[in-house]
Amino acid sequence: MSGNAASGSVESAAVVPAAAAAAAASTAALSDRAGPADAPSGIVKPLPAEWFVPHGTNAEMRWDALREADGSAAVGRHVPVERFFVRNHTGTPLIDPEAWRLRLFGSGLRGAPTADRPVEFDLAGLRALSETRISAVIECAGNGRDYFRRQQGDRVPGTPWTLGGIGSAAWCGVRLAEVLRAAGLTGEAVDVLPTGLDADYVVDGVNHGPVRRPLPVAKALDDALLAYEMNGEPLTPDHGAPLRLVVPGWVGIASIKWVGSIEVADHPLHSPWNTDFYRMFGPGYPPGGGEPLTTQVVRSAFELAPGAVLEAGRGHRLHGRSWSGEAAVRRVEVSTDGGRTWRRAALQGGSHADDWARWSIDWRPERPGRYELRARATDRRGNGQPERAVFNREGYLFGAVVAHPVTVV
Numbered sequence: 001m002s003g004n005a006a007s008g009s010v011e012s013a014a015v016v017p018a019a020a021a022a023a024a025a026s027t028a029a030l031s032d033r034a035g036p037a038d039a040p041s042g043i044v045k046p047l048p049a050e051w052f053v054p055h056g057t058n059a060e061m062r063w064d065a066l067r068e069a070d071g072s073a074a075v076g077r078h079v080p081v082e083r084f085f086v087r088n089h090t091g092t093p094l095i096d097p098e099a100w101r102l103r104l105f106g107s108g109l110r111g112a113p114t115a116d117r118p119v120e121f122d123l124a125g126l127r128a129l130s131e132t133r134i135s136a137v138i139e140c141a142g143n144g145r146d147y148f149r150r151q152q153g154d155r156v157p158g159t160p161w162t163l164g165g166i167g168s169a170a171w172c173g174v175r176l177a178e179v180l181r182a183a184g185l186t187g188e189a190v191d192v193l194p195t196g197l198d199a200d201y202v203v204d205g206v207n208h209g210p211v212r213r214p215l216p217v218a219k220a221l222d223d224a225l226l227a228y229e230m231n232g233e234p235l236t237p238d239h240g241a242p243l244r245l246v247v248p249g250w251v252g253i254a255s256i257k258w259v260g261s262i263e264v265a266d267h268p269l270h271s272p273w274n275t276d277f278y279r280m281f282g283p284g285y286p287p288g289g290g291e292p293l294t295t296q297v298v299r300s301a302f303e304l305a306p307g308a309v310l311e312a313g314r315g316h317r318l319h320g321r322s323w324s325g326e327a328a329v330r331r332v333e334v335s336t337d338g339g340r341t342w343r344r345a346a347l348q349g350g351s352h353a354d355d356w357a358r359w360s361i362d363w364r365p366e367r368p369g370r371y372e373l374r375a376r377a378t379d380r381r382g383n384g385q386p387e388r389a390v391f392n393r394e395g396y397l398f399g400a401v402v403a404h405p406v407t408v409v
């Protein structure tokens with residue numbers, strides 16, 4: 001009890017919901033925009049329409065924004081922070097990095113520190129540990145969800161992402177393993193539970209508490225990173241400042257932003273994010289639901305607007321990216337005739353596990369008309385992209401080949 005009260009008072013000093021800050025800064029702009037069709041997103045950074053598709057509290061990256069009008073690359077391997085997609089359950093909090101502390105507690109640490117007497121690190125303390133850099137995508141489990149509806153006629157609730165619920169960045173921080181060991185990890189630890197400092201997630205009158213999802217200790221010790229930098233700069237508010245988790249290969253919800261505390265337990269932990277959300281329910285799954293989601297499926301996207309217009313009778317270089325949660329991408333094939341014939345795309349700059357592979361292929365459409373482009377990838381473990389994704393009630397992990405319409409004139 002006293003622990004909750006103590007951490008509550010510290011948090012209220014350190015955390016300001018960004019929406020409140022934005023309202024104070026720009027009441028006029030907000031009242032102009034207020035209204036059911038255009039409610040404030042709770043996202044701090046600007047969301048220009050040429051870069052993002054807004055979905056409530058989330059913002060999807062536009063794939064066509066990865067190319068300039070002349071076809072040159074606008075975005076390299078890593079998506080610039082200002083163009084990176086945002087997935088927020090509520091709104092971006094503004095956290096004072098000076099007042100902020102990471103608190104670790106629980107039965108899986110030596111001496112079993114309690115929540116009101118945790119092991120604490122400030123940012124300087126974390127930066128004093130070994131600095132580690134990785135390149136990894138973060139991708140929402142619901143990325144591609146709208147294709148359940150568009151291609152398969154399935155009805156699924158939730159954010160209607162096309163394929164822009166993903167981004168790759170260079171992350172810098174300290175391995176979660178090192179922080180856990182510094183905090184006194186024991187051999188008995190089973191699960192760790194990072195908790196975000198964003199507001200409680202309330203839906204349909206049910207308060208699910210702050211966003212938090214247990215992570216098995218094996219993955220925590222393998223390659224999870226506590227990141228304080230993204231693309232060489234301190235994290236920005238929307239992407240988890242001052243500290244976020246990056247869990248390579250796994251569904252984005254594992255990569256908890258604005259981490260305030262980590263419980264380390266010698267027994268399995270539960271939160272709505274591994275019991276009710278981010279599991280598969282539906283006819284193809286066990287009655288109680290599938291296991292909590294871990295690795296991502298294979299997906300591919302073109303750096304083109306849906307319905308892009310291309311000129312007939314001349315050569316075009318089509319660009320795209322493919323990725324997999326389990327292994328590096330080995331092969332990408334493209335069809336420009338609705339899936340009848342496939343050609344091998346050229347991979348550029350190599351392919352790495354945890355990151356996307358960039359590719360291109362040349363196409364010279366002779367006749368005007370409507371075409372459907374398709375891309376499908378295979379990873380080094382042999383995972384590929386099926387014609388159809390198995391339905392699940394929440395529309396997670398749509399990994400089937402996506403038909404991309406273009407018009408040739």
Ligand SMILES: Nc1nc2c(c(=O)[nH]1)N[C@H]1C(S)=C(S)[C@@H](COP(=O)(O)O)O[C@H]1N2
Nearest residue numbers: 085086087088089140196211252255256257
């Ligand atoms: N605390 C907290 N962490 C969070 C979330 C959130 O709403 N709150 N959203 C998760 C989800 S579902 C995804 S897909 C990623 C998105 O990361 P990004 O917004 O930096 O792109 O953050 C994850 N971490």
Ligand SMILES: [Mo]
Nearest residue numbers: 140141252253
């Ligand atoms: Mo997500």
